[in-house]
Amino acid sequence: MNKKSVKDVEVQGKRVFVRCDFNVPMKDGVITSDKRIRGALPTIEYLLQHGAKVILCSHMGKPHNIFTPGFGLTKKEKKKVAALPENEQAAATEAFLAKAAGDRDSLTLKPVADRLNEYLGGKVTFASDIIGPDAKAKVAALKEGEAVLLENVRFDAREEKNGEDFARELASMADLFVNDAFGTAHRAHASTEGITHFIPAVCGFLIEKEITFMGGALENPEHPFVAILGGAKVSDKIGVITNLIDKVDTIIIGGGMAYTFIAAQGGKIGHSLCEEDKFDLALSLLKKAKDKGVKFLLPVDNKCAKAYDNDAESCFSAAGEVPDGFMGLDIGPETIKLYTEAIKGAKTVIWNGPMGVSEFSNYAAGTRAVAQAVADSGALSIVGGGDSTAAIEALGFADKISHISTGGGASLEFLEGKVLPGIAALQDK
Ligand code: AMP
Numbered sequence: 001m002n003k004k005s006v007k008d009v010e011v012q013g014k015r016v017f018v019r020c021d022f023n024v025p026m027k028d029g030v031i032t033s034d035k036r037i038r039g040a041l042p043t044i045e046y047l048l049q050h051g052a053k054v055i056l057c058s059h060m061g062k063p064h065n066i067f068t069p070g071f072g073l074t075k076k077e078k079k080k081v082a083a084l085p086e087n088e089q090a091a092a093t094e095a096f097l098a099k100a101a102g103d104r105d106s107l108t109l110k111p112v113a114d115r116l117n118e119y120l121g122g123k124v125t126f127a128s129d130i131i132g133p134d135a136k137a138k139v140a141a142l143k144e145g146e147a148v149l150l151e152n153v154r155f156d157a158r159e160e161k162n163g164e165d166f167a168r169e170l171a172s173m174a175d176l177f178v179n180d181a182f183g184t185a186h187r188a189h190a191s192t193e194g195i196t197h198f199i200p201a202v203c204g205f206l207i208e209k210e211i212t213f214m215g216g217a218l219e220n221p222e223h224p225f226v227a228i229l230g231g232a233k234v235s236d237k238i239g240v241i242t243n244l245i246d247k248v249d250t251i252i253i254g255g256g257m258a259y260t261f262i263a264a265q266g267g268k269i270g271h272s273l274c275e276e277d278k279f280d281l282a283l284s285l286l287k288k289a290k291d292k293g294v295k296f297l298l299p300v301d302n303k304c305a306k307a308y309d310n311d312a313e314s315c316f317s318a319a320g321e322v323p324d325g326f327m328g329l330d331i332g333p334e335t336i337k338l339y340t341e342a343i344k345g346a347k348t349v350i351w352n353g354p355m356g357v358s359e360f361s362n363y364a365a366g367t368r369a370v371a372q373a374v375a376d377s378g379a380l381s382i383v384g385g386g387d388s389t390a391a392i393e394a395l396g397f398a399d400k401i402s403h404i405s406t407g408g409g410a411s412l413e414f415l416e417g418k419v420l421p422g423i424a425a426l427q428d429k
Helices: 034-049 074-082 086-106 110-119 133-141 166-170 205-219 234-244 258-264 276-292 333-344 367-379 388-394 408-415
Strands: 015-019 053-057 122-125 146-149 176-179 201-203 225-229 250-253 295-297 303-307 314-318 328-332 350-354 381-384
Touching: 015 034, 034 053, 034 146, 034 205, 074 086, 086 201, 110 122, 110 146, 110 166, 110 176, 133 146, 201 205, 205 295, 205 350, 205 408, 225 234, 225 333, 234 276, 234 350, 234 408, 250 333, 258 276, 258 328, 295 333, 303 333, 328 367, 333 367, 350 367, 350 408, 367 381, 367 388, 381 388, 381 408
Parallel strands: 015 053, 015 176, 053 146, 122 146, 176 201, 225 250, 225 350, 250 295, 350 381
Antiparallel strands: 303 314, 303 328
């Protein structure tokens, strides 16, 4: 997969529409982490420095689609109103509409524009609409080396519906489209895919890095190639395991999903997480790994708790021997040794998902040990998923990891070998 990036096209004097991921965590109107904003700066700075007129676009949260023409109550809200006595219906309708209108204050991108300006020296204006008069006027007024951030693109329902007219309107503001929002690249929305039908489309540096590292590992990995998969459910990772089993030398399984594999083979798992309807699948994956000569490592011991609680009574058990009344919440010390050893000689490592309930300090040891092993391995390492990334960052290992993927769902779909519409639509080199 070799997609054109901003460096492969002329941007001087062009109006460039950049889809970013500014979906930052907010509390009471204040940004609590601006990591995603900082992540977007290299592409934006490159464009500004090369004389582009930059139009920035992003979504934030899950707003009511208050800008959609004819916006009104949702079906559910209408039902609730209809169930009320007639004399209360008008007030209830107004209350629902007022609540929706509140999103304009709580999910506006205005604070993002302010933060961008702190980093970019006041070069960014903010448009209070998306394709409306304010956006059009501000785009028309852009000079080379300036940017405008449009309002939350999901305020318009046509964004997520990939409405053709809406996508055409977005495209009409620009000469070139740049996708730098990996986190939404697996969705065919108007600002990620629809727009590419009307103007040339290339990637920004964030998506370029995702493609280079993850695409490179999947297409042409250096061996030994080790995949480490954890997290709550087997069902979330089936696609990834199935795709990777054809490419890797070793698969390491941790987290809640391990217990389904252990129970499927007749092990005792107490109250641990388990998906009984996935037993057949678990057994067939184990068989496939065996047939292909892929090492499939499951925990050999666990740290267990009497309740899903950091401070509940705890014990260690061998795998498949979780005592009645207990649940496995982390891998145990023998498993840590086994997994650390398996990661040691790797040349390529992909890790997604914690080894246990890493939010609980008493059950974070497995995840921390794997983070340490991946950081120490010297392998080309790719880490994805909130908990694994958090463990890497908490331990200060981020600079020892080759690539930390920025997209949760998008990373998984990439590892599943799926086509991501927001990337497929970009021009090939
Ligand atoms: P995922 O989003 O699939 O990567 O799963 C992450 C979640 O899995 C985290 O919230 C963990 O607390 C949870 N998890 C990991 N191991 C276990 C376990 N043994 N039992 C219950 N939950 C777990």
